[in-house]
Amino acid sequence: MIKISFPDGKVREYEAGVTPMDVARSIAEGLARKVLVAEVNGEPWDSSRPINADAQIKFLTWDDNNGKSTFWHSTAHLMAEAVESMFPGVKFWVGPPVEKGFYYDMDLGDKHISEEDLRKLEVKMAELAKQNNPYLRKEIAKDDAVKYFADKGDEYKLDLLNGLKDGEITFYTQGGFTDLCRGPHIPSTGLIKAVKLTNIAGAYWKGDEKNKQLTRLYGVSFPSQKELDEYLQLLEEAKKRDHRKLGKELGIYTMDDDVGQGLIMWMPNGTVIIEELEKLAKETESAAGYKRVVTPHIAKESMYLTSGHLPYYADSMYPPMELEGEKYYLKSMNCPHHHKIFDAEPRSYRDLPYRIAEYGTVYRYEQSGELFGLMRVRCLHMNDAHIYCTKEQFESEFRAVNDMYLKYFKIFGVDKYVMRLSLHSKEKLGIKYVNEPELWEETEKMVRDVLISSGIPYVEVQDEAAFYGPKIDVQIYSVIGREFTLATNQVDFSQGRSFKLHYTTADNQSETPLIIHRAPLGTHERFIGFLLEHYAGKLPLWLSPVQVKILPISDKFLDYSRKVLEELKKADIRAEIDDRSEKIGKKIRDTELMKIPYMFVIGEKEVNDNAVAVRIQGKGDAGTQPLSEIILKLRDEIKDRQ
Template sequence: MSEIKVVRIHAGEREERVTTAGTRAWELFTDAADSADVVAARVAGELKDLSYPLVDGDQVESVHIASPDGLDILRHSTAHVLAQAVQQVFPDAKLGIGPPITDGFYYDFDVETPFVPEDLARLETAMRKIIKENQRFDRRVTTDADALVELADEPYKVELIGLKGSVGGDGAAEAAEGASAEVGAGELTIYDNVNRKGEVAWSDLCRGPHLPTTKRIPAFKLMRSAAAYWRGDEKNKQLQRIYGTAWPSKGELDAHLHRIEEAERRDHRKLGRELDLFSFPDEIGSGLPVFHPKGGVIKRAMEDYVRERHIAEGFDYVGTPHIAKEGLFYTSGHLPYYGEGMFPALDVDGMEYRLKAMNCPMHNLIFRSRQRSYRELPLRLFEFGSVYRHEKSGVIHGLTRVRGFAQDDSHSYCTPEQAPGEVRHLLDFMLSLLRDFGIDDFYLELSTRDASKDKFIGSDEDWAAATEVLEDVATATGLELVPDPGGAAYYGPKISVQARDAIGRTWQMGTVQYDFNQPSADRFALEYVAADGSRQQPVMIHSAKFGSIERFLGVLVEHYAGAFPPWLAPVQVQGIPIAERHEDYLRDVAGQLRGRGIRVEVDVTDDRMQKKIRNAQLQKVPFMVIAGDDDVEAGAVSFRYRDGRQDNGVPVAEAIERVVAAVASREQV
């Protein structure tokens, strides 16, 4: 065998090695202490199976199972084991697609009867047997013609073969979600699961790579099943999707399942019902929430504070209507580039109007309502603008994905020279607001244009200049900056704040977007008079600090598990009389608290004291003041905290000051 030279890269260290032609990638890492955790190789930037035969000059980097790529490979391999198990248990099942997703995987199947929980238990048993058999994942290159013959009984795979040229290429939008895990624009491959006897136990169309064997799957669980349209298109047949998760160790799987349990406990939809905050009446329509009195209190407290902060930061508060003539949204570019996200036109006196999906066109008209001077810039306009977006029913989710919401929306108009400073001002302001609400773990995402797509408008030069401004400001914050190629709005790049909540989940918060298109002459023709008397076009910077009040409220419910800090709690103090004769005393205490701006209720039900305390705890009230005979005589109360701590004999004046101080400081009690 002839000698070849390759470069081995492992744990960040590079090493030149001489080996023989035909050596497999896995052989380069057998001497590594963590060789059992190496599941694939990256050769010239491309992921390969460990069985890949090396050629002269290859640079081969190990892929660890715990790395992002390693996790994807683990989960995609587990999806294949699931599909094999399904066709063992349900022989008539037809295969769809099975890609890895965040924290797990799914696989779609065409089956006569929807899956039930008992089916998932049977499938897990079958999967464990396949894993124990230590079947080998063998990659096989085939041709379109041969694959069509081999997979003639799999209609969805046959369809994917027909899409092969578009998946992963310029026509990727035409292909199935996750289809790139099955086929690509290059050679067509099938993976065979080979048992210890050397027999093919099962096969699937797939690009790979995969784990070396099924036994390299350490820990998995099937989570649930759901209906899903083939290729994500509701015009296609509805298939059955099974979701699962897989992890490098049982401990990590258990931790993930615990996080899921915690997320379910914090689900804002569930807590919204239990705490009587909001609801979604069918009579109103999907994705259109109504706020009950307690939810309304939280929403108003948020809005009042955010409005005050905006005014203090130099914003002018404005108001605009919910609908406008359709032509306005052609001028802004939203109908041509965002029309699917808007509700259909309304006929008003023979003219077509639209519910607004954004506030910026109307703010542009305010700017344009009179001549502006450079001395006025930056001009900052802000409102809680109600907007309506035609979200598909399948993506609507409580308050975090709705069809009607109020944006804490602002637009800054400034000179190009002022733009970097204004972006910095907006970003600092946004982060400070999030910290005020108790969220202080975040990173930034920079969304840029994909020049190969036609959904973006404007010149290359303008995009480059705008992107540079945002990138420089984002980098200067010292926060982690993650690229998001192709994720920009049609009119300009944006910075998104990605915040982690109390259990580590990431939520997209506000955005800062640089817009050089809407102010242009062929759109709103915005101008200001410069110092030399010339008329110049301003830069427009969009900013929504939370995205929407509704969505942010939903995030806060989950972040705090419904136990809001005192300044946001709908009821800040619950008065609990030990007996009926103590009610008037606590009503007087409650009156004093209200006089200091505190939201307080007195429980005058017939329940016993312990039941009243329990009810207050279930409603997650921050403070309780309890009064009995001794308290009345001493002019005091028993002061109880939400976590169960209690101080007895606290003078009423001191108890009031404790509450007032906690609310004023916005402490996270």
């Protein structure tokens, strides 16, 4: 008998050779119907694969990210089977799951797949799925695997086999399709109820443009047609909310090849949003006891060697400039500069916690293929700050940073979020992480304890910490469920010693402070990209570049419109007049398209009554209101950041 342990701590005994599906059925048939795959001792495991020794087990369903990934990977194999039936002789490279769905790279020889073929492939996949064929795992000797693919003349799989050895090679078969794959897979094709093939693209073999270009087919699948229909509807909504589309339409930002890839130029409307976000951050941080600083955009190599960024982070930094026999780097992070500010004057325990903040500009050399609108750029404006504190002060300071996140979430209407606690890897100490195992354990526990005591939802992720300490990555979700990484809250037990930072304790001893790196609003680039998609471009009044558009019905009402404009400006309300010789209906439609929150329509009645006819974005006519009253109302709405 072997012992199987469950996540809730319970233990059951089973005969050796029991499968995860057997275990699930022993608990409940309903559970067994939901299980897609298992984790056995943390390793992905087919539900039909035997377990021969004591083990910990976790069942994964569609509700788990790894369950979805397995479902999509299995659907990629189903798609390959359909492609092989329609295009005999096709050769396959790799077919992994991605964030939403899957793809498969393939060599079709002199054949091509059309959009019409995609629909035919969907029909074929549905036909194959109904056969309810099991996904069968088979361990195979390397020589046998090489012979199998050599007989097929498949140079792509033979290349993959070059990096594998006996004991590492498995084949998976479903129906008439067999592929080299490490797995795992879902129990059978019958679980795949709805498929949509979404895109045809080109992809160089191994990502090298010197190699042959393969055909890449993308798709997505679901356990029900209803879920697919909901996903496709969400996809259409996401297209409307794409920040790249909205950024161009609303005049938020622009990019130009003469400036360079990934380098954003903020237009007047975008600059207004930046200034409002900075105003919010400055007010919030001032109330929390932060002091503002400004640091240069470049620094000497020696500082980044001291910080450790060059050994650990060099690939993400721009190459150095040679000046007067010294190497200078564009700033890729603000922390070393802030450490120098801390070190510029003697510090005592009475100065701690010492909090300094900066909307610092940093430069990161992201790979060209990874650049994406505002989400992945090479010049970033970061809501950065560093807190220098004692170990005794850490809990309250770290909690206060998390509370600041929660305040911002409320302001921006972020209802769904999770903190991702990123931990180190013991195997990579001294390579990817500072080699201080005891300090890693201590600081990771400190962060975990704060999260638990605060009741903040969080998950733990291995091998994603900063090189100098554990961190929290803040994951937020837009109103349509799209996930964004907003910012980080990091613990640093290393750089204080690297920079020889110290403060004088109450008993006149020298002590190194603990450092918290935090950026609650992340970068302007990523956060504004999120806001555009979250609000579908309809920013709240306080954040809108133009808050009121004044729409005179005809030119004879221009003088009064200018008077209204002056009154709005006196109240610090951003407004413009549409003085075009267009019909009022077109002016209203154009203003709606620019997603301006309020419209003041001006006609004879409004002039006579010293009033305005108010229209609200997305709500329409709000009636005629005295000018003085509506101005007071708008000022309150802006002041409260409603």
